Amino acid sequence: MKVTFSDLRGLLTALLMCFVLSASAQVSVTGIVQDKSGEPLIGATVQEKGNTTNGTATGIDGDFTLKVKSANATLLVSYVGMKPQEVALNGRSTVTVTLEDNAEVLDEVVVVGYGTMKKSDLAGASTSLGEDAMKGSVITNLDQSLQGRATGVQAIATSGAPGSSSSIRVRGQATINANAEPLYVIDGVIVQGGGDSGASFGLGDALGNGKVSTVSPLSTINPSDIVSMEILKDASATAIYGAQGSNGVVLITTKRGKAGEAKFTYDGQVAWNHQGKRLDMMNLREFAGYYNDLVATGQQKENETYRDPSILGVGTNWQDAIFRTAFQNQHQVSAQGGTEKIQYYVSGSYMDQEGTLIGSDFRRFSLRANLDAQLKSWLKLGVTATYSDIDENLKLADGEAGIINYSLTTVPDIPIYDIDGNYSSVVREGYTNPNPVALAMLDEIKLHRRKLTGNVFFDVTPIKNLTWHAEFDYDVSQHKGDRFKPTVDLGGWVRSANSSSIQNNNSWFWALKNYVTYNGEWSKLSYNAMVGQECWESYYDYQSVSNTGLPSNDVHNPQLGTGTATITAGWGSSAMASFFTRETLNWDGKYMLTYTYRYDGSSNFGPKNRWAGFHSVAGAWRFSNEKWFAGTSNWFNNGKLRLGWGQTGNANIGAFAWGVAMNRMPSALGAGYRPANIPNEAIKWEKQEQWNLGLDLAFLNNRLNFTGDLYYKTSKDMLMSMQLPSYMGTQGNGSSALAAPKGNFGEIVNKGLELELTGRPFVGDFEWESSIQFSFNRNELKALTGTKNANLVGYGQWNDVVSVSEIGQPLYNFYGYVVEGVYKDLADIQNSPKSDKYPSNGVFNSANTVWPGDLKFKDINGDGKIDENDRTVIGNPMPDFTFGFNNTFRYKNFDLSVFFNGSYGNDVMNYLSINLTHMNSAWANQLNSVNDRAKLVPIDPNKTYPAGSYWYNDINNVMVANPDTKTPRAVTADPNDNDRISDRYVEDASYIRLKNISLGYTFDSKVLKKLHLQSLRVYCNLQNICTWTKYKGYDPEVGASTQDSSGLVYGLDYGRYPSPKVYSFGLNVSF
Helix, strand or coil, X not given: CCCXXXXXXXXXXXXXXXXXXXXXXXXXXXXXEEECCCCECCCCEEEECCEEEEEEECCCCCEEEEEECCCCCEEEEECCCECCEEEECCCCCEEEEEECECHHHHCCEEEEXXXXXXXXXXXXXXXXXXXHHCCCCCXXXXXXXXXXXXXXXXXXXXXXXXXECEEEEECCCXXXXXXXXXXXXXXXXXXXXXXXXXXXXXXXXXXXXXXXCXXXXXXXXXXXXXXXXXEEXXXXXXXXXXXXXXXXXXXXXXXXCCCEEEEEEEEEEEEEEEXXXXXXXXXXXXXXXXXXXXXXXXXXXXXXXXCCHHHCCCCCCHHHHHECCEEEEXXXXXXXXXXXXXXXXXXXXXXXXXXXXXXXXXXXXXXXXXXXXXEECCEEEEEEXXXXXXXXXXXXXXXXXXXHHHHHHCCCCCCCECCCCCECCEEECCEECCXXXXXXXXXXXXXXEXXXXXXXXXXXXXXXXXXXEEEEEEEEEEEEEEEEECCEEECCXXXXXXXXXXXXXXXXXXXXXXXXXXXXXXXXXXXXXXXXXXXXXXXXXXXXXXXXXXXXXXXXXHHHCCCCCEEEEEEEEEEEEEEEXXXXXXXXXXXXXXXXXXXXXXXXXXXXXXXXXXXXXXXXECHHHCHHHHHHCCCEEEEEEEEXXXXXXXXXXXXXXXXXXXXXXXXXXXXXXXXXXXXXXXXXXXXXEEEEEXXXXXXXXXXXXXXXXXXXXXXXXXXXXXXXXXXXXXXXCCCCCCECCEEECCEEEEEXXXXXXXXXXXXXXXXXXXXXXXXXXXXXXXXXXXXXXXXXXXXXXXXXXXXXXXXXXXXXXXXXXXEEEEXXXXXXXXXXXXXXXXXXXXXXXXXXXXXXXXXXXXXXXXXXXXXXXXXXXXXXXXXXXXXXXXXXXXXXXXXXXXXXXXXXXCEEECCHHHHXXXXXXXXXXXXXXXXXXXXXXXXXXXCCCCCCCCHHHCHHHEEECCCCCCCCCCCCCCXXXXXXXXXXXXEECCEEEEEEEEEEEECCHHHHHXXXXXXXXXXXXXXXXXXXXXXXXXXXXXXXXXXXXXXXXXXXXXXXXXXXXXXXXXXXXXX
């Protein structure tokens, strides 16, 4: 057929008309894709349904423009980690799409030891905490975010001081003398502490004599850099860490880069901290009445000042003097972005926090840089580096020499300042007292810490599904502890010589890891195998110098002192080598099996017991994937039964504990050297075995979730010091006594139940998310071997027994006498079991023997007398259960979070109240509760006595006017030891605390786009708002004792720095 030019022209015209008609039918659609908080989603995919080749990605503001075939087309919108959504245009040309989190996707992958794993494949027990757990709260240390938010984890703040530590216990107390804190791993790097006690930081006893102090190694970490935490709890999950995982493992992941244009974020917060609670101490009027009561019973001479209390004022309120409203501010700037092959995250932060106790403060500066680079299709490089610099002004709050004890016992008629504006300590002739404010402001306890930590790693994938991970970790730290006591002359209170001590600590840590992972599938079976090795070494050294008689209080250099300088130095190291493997199997998403083995060698043990192996196995059955559950998928989404068993170890006993250290020993013939301890080369690993049975359920499209776990954990061969007889040289003064050898003695059992229920009752414009958790734990000391006595004794600050752990009983039981009341009169004394202060000759004396009004203690053993054999268990500091209850509400751009936490069944020994209620001094202030003390009155007020004799010295004519009281008489000599450890000082410390309220508003993206901002959120936060408790002290939350050098006391309050209320305002802006 012949084609003419006119035919071609007609064909071209027809094609052009079709194109024009087609183009005229297309519609341009613009819109924004955002998450539920209103933050734009960069890189979200927008496609036309039915023509998925027609699509685009959202820009930096979450915006997009797409041409579709008609105004009634449907868009497909998707984003990683979000539920995909279909959006029908229905004639619209502008849309705003809000994507919701896909719970199934977000829960799909969790961090485990040396890798990641699908949540659905996990057979062990773990808890995940996301960034929201910390958002809005004023958190100085990341361990503070664990309170009430993770089942099986008990987090108790050791102190309310800024930057202070917490006592973290995962599934109970599983060891005695070895470190009981969990292992913290940040981006694969094991956190190095630098010390536990104040002495290990070079501060001597400035922070107490205990094995723990208020200084936290975690305070070097900026919580704002953290994106998630995974707490591994049972042995099947922690066994991959072997000897380091016996107390649980906390895996911390920090923020990393994302592909896209750079995103800059500023986080700022200001806060005010306030300690509002005051103990009901006597004011000056009330103290004068108490003093006059001592005068009325012949124990003090009349004081002209106190003769008429009604004309006196209230005097000095020392609590108001030492506590203040403290200001806090923190700021962080971060940048996040990159390309498809290189992503980065960098941040810098500064925090400055005053303590509510005058003179204390905390400052932290930190930098972080995380880099990920896909150098080749088979080679990935990762770099992490963090630098932190911390300055702390510390104060000894608790203990006999603590500022709180000083302030509460200082009488209210001493002014803070004299008429010249100087600190005062004199109130009247013959009586002076250390001024608590002067102690807080003049004595210096400073700690400066610097830390550089991070890692470099490579992921090499030579063939499909096979990855070799090689990693080098490092931690370099330097600490400087500085104490200075100036000369003081406050009239009667004089410190004639100043003193200074400085200690520098340096530590280095390195670790090398290599592990190979292979993933594969065969039919319905998916499998993963990992094998690797790890080795690390930790080294430290210190130098210390102290001196007295410095030329002025402005000079702190010990070298310039006129006294004899004391110079000490030391060093030490420990190392570990490990080999490990983990294999996981998954058949058709129904049956999961995981096996783990780790073989560790530690220099902390002698050559004969240096190596140990640890196994674990865990299985899970996802019964919701069975065929017979197919018809329930519309309401029942997940059901999984888990069973696990595993072994872990504990090597945290310090370097060279099995060998002999040398001490310098001065003598008349000059300096000599002697062994410091008795060696034990047979010392071996502390071992732990744990069973875990778990159940996971999900309903209603994952809007209602339940997790429950039962566990039984046994710790054997506990590491502790032997209790040896004195003839072996283990008793005496410090210059001559030998330290007893370390050994393996005893067994502890912890068993418990963990329950967690989470739900989303409402979704849409109004959204409500809720979670409630309960953790039950019981522990028991099952056995002690190789010790002189079948118990473990814990002391108060000095030598008074406050705690005894006995076989068959829980750990840390409080131990003492049981108070039945007071002796009403002589007949009551004679007819009751004989007090240990009963006169052997039958002659009573109010100043030297038991007397009416003294405490009557219970005869526990029924032998008719009261002595130390009548001491018994009077309480326990471990709770029956702990709980957390969190609710988050969202309506449009507003969000509100309300969080409660609490503890039930735990006791606290109010050790501070011994000094505040003993009434054995006329020069120490007391609590007003002693007004209920036994009041002595004459039986026969008309009985006459010769000159110099009085009714109150005649036991036949003395009785108690209020015989039902359990508060003893006021007596300066206290011959009956009324203030001995008894249940009088043990209080129920159960509490419910409104821990946190946070209210925020996220600005609309349309408004922000005009300001060239990506997101903007403002919020206010209230923390520790209200606590409901029967405890009469400042704070019922009391953990490990900072005063007990044995480490065998828990829940003892000797003036713990109370946790403050916090009022904060914050701003988060991205652009």
